[in-house]
Every structure is written in C-alpha cells, then in structure tokens.
Amino acid sequence: xIDCSRKEVAPYALISLLSLFSSAAAPAAxxxxxxxxxxxxxxxxxxxxxxxxxxxTVTEHYVVFRGHESKQAAEMVVRxxxxxxxxxxxxxxxxDGSSFWRNEVLGRLLxxxxxxxxxxxxxxxxxxxxxxxxxxxxxxxxxxxxxxxxVLDITPLRSSQYLFKGTLWVDAHDYAIMQLRGTAGKSAFFxxxxxxxxxxxxxxxxxxxxxxxxxxSDSALLGRTTVKIDYSNYQIDLVRSH
Numbered sequence: 001x002i003d004c005s006r007k008e009v010a011p012y013a014l015i016s017l018l019s020l021f022s023s024a025a026a027p028a029a030x031x032x033x034x035x036x037x038x039x040x041x042x043x044x045x046x047x048x049x050x051x052x053x054x055x056x057t058v059t060e061h062y063v064v065f066r067g068h069e070s071k072q073a074a075e076m077v078v079r080x081x082x083x084x085x086x087x088x089x090x091x092x093x094x095x096d097g098s099s100f101w102r103n104e105v106l107g108r109l110l111x112x113x114x115x116x117x118x119x120x121x122x123x124x125x126x127x128x129x130x131x132x133x134x135x136x137x138x139x140x141x142x143x144x145x146x147x148x149x150x151v152l153d154i155t156p157l158r159s160s161q162y163l164f165k166g167t168l169w170v171d172a173h174d175y176a177i178m179q180l181r182g183t184a185g186k187s188a189f190f191x192x193x194x195x196x197x198x199x200x201x202x203x204x205x206x207x208x209x210x211x212x213x214x215x216x217s218d219s220a221l222l223g224r225t226t227v228k229i230d231y232s233n234y235q236i237d238l239v240r241s242h
Contacts, residue, residue: 035136038150039129041175046128049176049207055083055237056209059093062109064101065226074101078110084239087117105227116162125162127177132156137167144179148172159185164197176208177201184215205236 057079064074074097078090090110095102116125124131137151149169156163166182180199195215201208213229 035134038136038152038170038175039134042134042152042170042177043128043130045170045175045177045208046126050122050126052239053082053084053207053236054239055081057081057233057235058209058231059233061230061232062106063228064097064105065228066101067223072097074098074106076102076106082117085119087119087122088114090114105225109227112161124160127154127168127180131158131163134168141172142169144169147178149178150175154182156185161185166197176203178208204234205238207236209234209236 060078060080062074062076062078063072065071066073074095076095077093079093080088080090082088116122132154134152134154137153140151142149142151148171150172152168152170153166154168155165161184163185164180164182165185166180168177169179170177178201180197182197184195184197195217197216198212198214199210200212202211203209210229210231212231215227216224218224
C-alpha cells in the first residue's frame with residue numbers, strides 16, 4: 001500500500017465553478033489538427049489508469065444541501081474500498097441529518113457508484129473515445145493549479161446518467177484528466193432534473209484520482225439539491241509488474 005494522505009480540498013461555491021482557470025495562448029503543436037493525437041493520448045491515459053490500479057481506499061465526505069448552500073440537509077462520511085476484480089464497497093463512518101436525504105439521495109448515489117464500478121460495467125462510464133465524441137474547445141489551452149491543460153468539448157455517444165455533455169480539461173503533457181464540468185445525459189433520480197456535475201482530479205501515485213465533486217439538480221417538488229463530495233486519505237495499490 002502507498003499512503004497518499006492529503007488535505008481535503010476546500011469547498012467550491014454553490015454554482016460558480018470558475019476562477020480555477022486562466023487562459024493561455026495555444027502553441028502550434030496543440031492546434032485542432034492534432035485532435036486525433038490528443039484523443040489517442042486521453043484513451044491511453046484512461047487505459048493506463050484502469051490497467052495500473054489494483055485497488056484503493058479513500059475517505060469520502062458527502063454533504064447534501066437544499067436550496068441555498070447554508071441549508072445543509074444531510075451529511076455522511078464513508079470509507080470506500082475499490083478492487084479491480086470486484087468494484088467498490090462502502091463502510092459508513094458517520095452520518096447526520098435527515099434520514100430521507102441520507103437514504104434517498106446519498107444511499108442511492110452510493111448504490112449507483114457501486115453498480116457502475118463492477119467489472120464489465122465500469123467501461124461504459126469511462127471518459128474516452130468509446131463513450132464520447134471529443135473536439136477541441138475554442139479556448140483550447142488553459143491552466144489549472146499550475147498545470148498546462150488542453151480543453152475539449154465532450155458529447156456522449158449515448159444517453160446515460162453516467163455520461164456528461166460538457167467540458168474536459170486534460171494535462172497537456174500526459175493527457176491525464178484534471179477537471180470535468182457538464183450535464184448528465186439523463187437524471188439519476190426520478191424526482192430531479194439531469195444534474196450539472198463538476199469533478200476535480202489530482203495525480204496520486206502518478207494516477208489521476210478524484211479530489212472533489214459536485215452535482216446540482218432541480219425538482220418541482222424538492223427544489224434545488226446540491227451534493228458535494230470531498231475525497232481524502234487515499235491509499236493506492238498498484239498492479240505489480242511481472
């Protein structure tokens with residue numbers, strides 16, 4: 001095991017997911033004519049992560065807000081274990097707030113994540129050219145936390161609550177995913193609209209791992225619901241070379 005403990009990232013504002021990004025001029029090597037090379041690089045990076053990751057454990061801190069961010073409805077801390085051969089499992093460390101929001105929102109979210117992490121299913125949610133059409137954004141080079149990133153517009157090739165139409169930021173040097181913002185292909189909850197989703201990643205053991213995520217959806221009955229997730233205390237288990 002490789003202990004990759006790190007501080008939780010600070011929460012984002014409720015809706016604003018900007019201010020992380022600043023523009024930079026695109027060098028000639030990263031113009032749209034290189035799009036096939038970029039897509040191959042993204043596919044290779046995603047495959048290397050799947051192939052190289054034997055498993056991990058991580059602490060996940062979930063918070064549900066209703067309406068304004070000050071109205072916290074539920075909170076849950078779980079310890080997640082992922083194994084390549086079986087997928088994800090969860091142990092609830094602590095929980096607080098409304099049982100409805102813990103069970104119907106967070107509980108269902110955990111069930112969905114467990115289902116989609118199973119072998120044979122995880123491939124249908126990967127951010128690669130098998131699941132997405134990718135094109136370079138007009139402002140196609142930006143900086144995230146000091147990393148030069150290529151910016152792509154992504155469109156899912158089929159309707160799925162696990163695929164997103166939006167924007168993808170990848171490291172310009174190794175094509176590792178650094179940031180995602182988009183709208184889910186369809187709603188994961190029968191009462192809510194399709195969620196607007198953001199995810200942030202950092203390289204841990206040289207693999208891109210989620211550090212923060214948000215999903216915002218609206219319902220005629222329940223109003224606006226925001227789920228925030230912070231990931232910390234990763235322990236990574238890499239596939240051993242033979």
